[in-house]
Structure formats: structure tokens, C-alpha cells
Amino acid sequence: MKTLIIVSHPTLEESETQQFFKAASISEDVTWHHLEEEYPLFNIDSAKELGLLAAHQRIIFQFPFYWYSAPAHLKLWEDQVLDKVGNLLKGKSLGIVLTLGVAQKEYQAGGREEYTISEFLRPYQRIANKFEMEYLPPFICAQFPYQSEEERSQLLISYQQYLTLSRLPSLAERSDWILTKLRKLSQDKPNMEEFSLIITAIEENSYQIEDLTDTLQLMKEE
Amino acid sequence: MKTLIIVSHPTLEESETQQFFKAASISEDVTWHHLEEEYPLFNIDSAKELGLLAAHQRIIFQFPFYWYSAPAHLKLWEDQVLDKVGNLLKGKSLGIVLTLGVAQKEYQAGGREEYTISEFLRPYQRIANKFEMEYLPPFICAQFPYQSEEERSQLLISYQQYLTLSRLPSLAERSDWILTKLRKLSQDKPNMEEFSLIITAIEENSYQIEDLTDTLQLMKEE
Numbered sequence: 001m002k003t004l005i006i007v008s009h010p011t012l013e014e015s016e017t018q019q020f021f022k023a024a025s026i027s028e029d030v031t032w033h034h035l036e037e038e039y040p041l042f043n044i045d046s047a048k049e050l051g052l053l054a055a056h057q058r059i060i061f062q063f064p065f066y067w068y069s070a071p072a073h074l075k076l077w078e079d080q081v082l083d084k085v086g087n088l089l090k091g092k093s094l095g096i097v098l099t100l101g102v103a104q105k106e107y108q109a110g111g112r113e114e115y116t117i118s119e120f121l122r123p124y125q126r127i128a129n130k131f132e133m134e135y136l137p138p139f140i141c142a143q144f145p146y147q148s149e150e151e152r153s154q155l156l157i158s159y160q161q162y163l164t165l166s167r168l169p170s171l172a173e174r175s176d177w178i179l180t181k182l183r184k185l186s187q188d189k190p191n192m193e194e195f196s197l198i199i200t201a202i203e204e205n206s207y208q209i210e211d212l213t214d215t216l217q218l219m220k221e222e
Numbered sequence: 223m224k225t226l227i228i229v230s231h232p233t234l235e236e237s238e239t240q241q242f243f244k245a246a247s248i249s250e251d252v253t254w255h256h257l258e259e260e261y262p263l264f265n266i267d268s269a270k271e272l273g274l275l276a277a278h279q280r281i282i283f284q285f286p287f288y289w290y291s292a293p294a295h296l297k298l299w300e301d302q303v304l305d306k307v308g309n310l311l312k313g314k315s316l317g318i319v320l321t322l323g324v325a326q327k328e329y330q331a332g333g334r335e336e337y338t339i340s341e342f343l344r345p346y347q348r349i350a351n352k353f354e355m356e357y358l359p360p361f362i363c364a365q366f367p368y369q370s371e372e373e374r375s376q377l378l379i380s381y382q383q384y385l386t387l388s389r390l391p392s393l394a395e396r397s398d399w400i401l402t403k404l405r406k407l408s409q410d411k412p413n414m415e416e417f418s419l420i421i422t423a424i425e426e427n428s429y430q431i432e433d434l435t436d437t438l439q440l441m442k443e444e
Binding site: 010042066067068069073075076078079082113114115119120123125126127129 | 232289290291292293294295298301304335336337341342344345347349351
């Protein structure tokens with residue numbers, strides 16, 4: 001599966017969050033496509049955009065909330081591209097990677113932002129439905145600058161999984177995903193013994209989980 | 223009260239609906255401000271915009287639904303102006319004049335557009351609340367080209383009232399509004415006897431309504 005990240009951010013170079021995501025997205029299956037950089041004069045090339053959409057199966061809109069929706073560049077992209085897509089998007093998936101300056105809990109009745117993120121994102125949900133796309137649960141990253149190293153490691157993994165894994169990965173799928181990554185790293189750096197130790201540990205965990213699942217299944221059948 | 227209509231429509235000259243509204247908005251108390259015409263190169267002048275906002279008490283965002291929100295020009299206006307307004311908007315009112323290409327009933331669960339207009343407009347509602355503005359119930363104009371002459375006459379009056387009257391005008395306020403308009407017309411064209419006949423009829427209606435209201439009030443008190 002190929003993933004297209006359509007990023008809209010007017011000052012991306014200064015955004016620590018977006019730079020983190022940019023580094024995390026480097027992969028042969030992922031295309032990073034920053035609208036403000038590509039079209040500084042708002043001169044969106046619809047034909048090129050349609051080509052990009054055709055070449056990818058997962059489309060991501062990635063942006064910070066600017067007045068409770070995407071920055072103007074992504075809106076212009078919508079206005080100039082979406083009425084030309086026809087059936088091109090049918091069967092693809094649409095994900096939203098949303099960065100927030102305030103805590104996520106403020107987006108609820110009684111919170112400082114009053115309404116839920118689901119409500120604010122209705123236009124994108126409707127676009128996905130209209131074009132018969134699968135609408136993925138949005139990937140929310142709130143207040144990145146305040147996150148600890150450990151939270152960022154977790155964010156990195158979740159983000160990469162959001163870009164490349166199926167909709168709601170099971171524990172087994174997520175384990176497999178991490179094992180594949182680790183095996184590749186361990187091939188690239190055979191001297192790092194830690195990798196094989198971690199791989200062994202995760203594999204043993206997986207076997208144990210399988211055993212437990214089988215036992216439970218047997219108990220149910222008896 | 224002065225009203226600023228911030229219109230966003232990329233092809234306004236070709237829009238029968240917007241031309242109708244433009245003609246209907248002509249008044250010394252109303253400023254028509256078309257963003258695409260004013261800023262064809264997306265070069266929004268924030269200082270000028272802040273001056274306009276300061277000089278008006280009611281702010282209207284007027285636009286057709288483009289992918290369930292405003293066209294990109296208005297979004298750019300939001301991105302470039304709203305973070306500079308400070309307390310400027312406090313106590314003013316925000317209205318949305320929304321034109322739709324499909325019937326309004328499609329905007330509900332089970333309808334073709336699935337979600338309500340209130341949901342799609344949450345970002346604007348939140349903007350009004352954030353700046354301590356009064357959020358007016360949106361003024362919706364669906365499928366204007368299919369409207370009859372009579373519907374358009376009604377639309378004209380409702381639109382002018384939306385621009386200039388208080389939030390939810392009572393019957394008496396709406397009568398007064400029409401009487402003021404008619405008295406002015408009758409001064410401008412003293413030969414038109416119809417005007418004074420209509421004025422008399424409306425005034426008599428109003429007196430009758432007042433009488434009935436008083437009678438009801440007395441019955442309640444007894």
C-alpha cells in the first residue's frame with residue numbers, strides 16, 4: 001500500500017511537530033507532499049494532484065487546526081481538485097493527522113473549545129463518504145512540544161502504523177509490524193546485539209499470547 | 223447598526239444568487255466586501271480588514287458551500303486576520319449567509335449530505351463564541367435558481383432583515399421595519415398612492431394585533 005501525505009502548514013520549517021513527522025514518514029511507500037512549498041503562489045496543478053491521488057491508496061490530510069479546520073492552502077486544494085476526481089478515490093482510505101496546540105480534552109462540551117474534534121472534522125468525513133472512501137479515525141497529536149521522550153517514541157510508532165497499517169490493527173498485527181522493522185534494523189546493523197534480544201523477547205511474548213488465546217478458545221469450546 | 227458582508231465566491235459575476243443578494247444589500251448601513259475581487263492574488267491586507275471590522279457591528283460571512291465550508295479565500299482571510307483581532311469583535315454579531323446547490327432537507331441524518339448544517343458550521347460558531355460575539359442563526363438560501371418570484375420577494379425581505387434587524391425580530395419589529403421602508407418609498411415617490419394604502423393597511427393590522435394582545439393580557443390577569 002502506498003500512502004500520500006498531503007501536508008498543509010504555512011511555516012513548516014519552524015514547526016518542531018511537523019519536522020518530527022517528516023522524519024518519521026521517510027519510507028519508499030510514503031510520499032510527503034507539502035502544499036505551501038509546492039505551490040507558494042497558490043497555483044495548484046490539478047493534473048499533477050490527480051496523478052498523485054491515482055498513485056496512492058491511502059490519502060492523509062495532515063495539518064494543524066487553524067480556526068477549527070485546515071489552513072487555506074489545503075482548502076484551496078479541495079476547491080480546485082476535488083470536483084475533478086470522479087471515481088478516482090473510490091475504495092481508497094482517507095486519514096487526518098491533526099496537530100493541536102491545546103489539550104485534546106478541551107474539545108468536548110464544557111471544555112474550552114466546546115465541540116468535539118469529530119464535529120469540527122465533519123466536512124472531511126463527509127468528503128470521504130461522498131467519494132466512497134474509508135474514513136480512518138483521525139490521528140491526533142496534541143501539544144507535541146510538551147511530550148516526553150517516551151511519549152514521542154510511542155507517537156513515532158503509532159504514526160508510522162497510521163500511515164501504513166490497516167484500519168484498526170490487532171495486537172498481533174502491531175507485533176508483526178514491529179518485528180518486521182526490528183529484523184530490518186538488525187540486518188542493517190548486525191553488530192547491535194540488543195536488536196536480536198528484543199526480537200526474541202517480542203517473539204516469545206507473541207507465542208505466549210497465542211498459547212493463552214488457544215487455551216481460552218479450548219475452554220470456551222468445552 | 224452598520225453591517226459588513228464579507229463575501230467569498232470565486233465566480234461571483236456568474237452567480238445569479240450572489241447578484242441578487244448584492245442588489246438587495248445596497249444601503250448606506252451595509253458594506254459589501256467581496257474578497258476574491260479585493261484580493262485576486264491572495265494578498266490580504268490585514269490592517270484594512272481590521273479597520274473594516276472595527277467600523278461595523280454586524281459581521282456576515284456570505285458564501286456558497288464548497289466542500290462543506292467556505293471557499294479558500296475566506297479561509298485565508300480567517301488565517302490571516304483572526305489572530306490579530308484581539309478584543310475587537312467582542313459584543314458584535316456574526317451571521318452566516320449560506321447558499322446551497324441542493325435542498326436543505328438533504329442536510330440531516332439519512333439525507334444525501336448526512337450531517338446537519340449546524341454541524342458543518344461548528345467552526346464559525348466556535349469562532350463567534352471565542353470572540354464573545356453573538357452567533358446568529360444562519361441564513362440559508364437553497365437552490366435559488368428554482369425559486370419562484372414570490373419566494374424571491376420573501377427572500378429579499380428576509381435577507382435585508384437578517385442584515386439589519388436584531389436577532390429574532392418579533393412580529394411588531396418586522397412590521398415596523400416594513401413600515402419604515404414603505405414610508406421612505408412613499409416620500410420618494412409621492413405619486414404612488416398604493417404605498418399610502420399599504421401603509422394604512424399595515425398600521426391598522428398592527429393596531430388590531432395590539433388590541434388582541436392587550437385583551438389576551440387582561441384575560442390572563444383576571
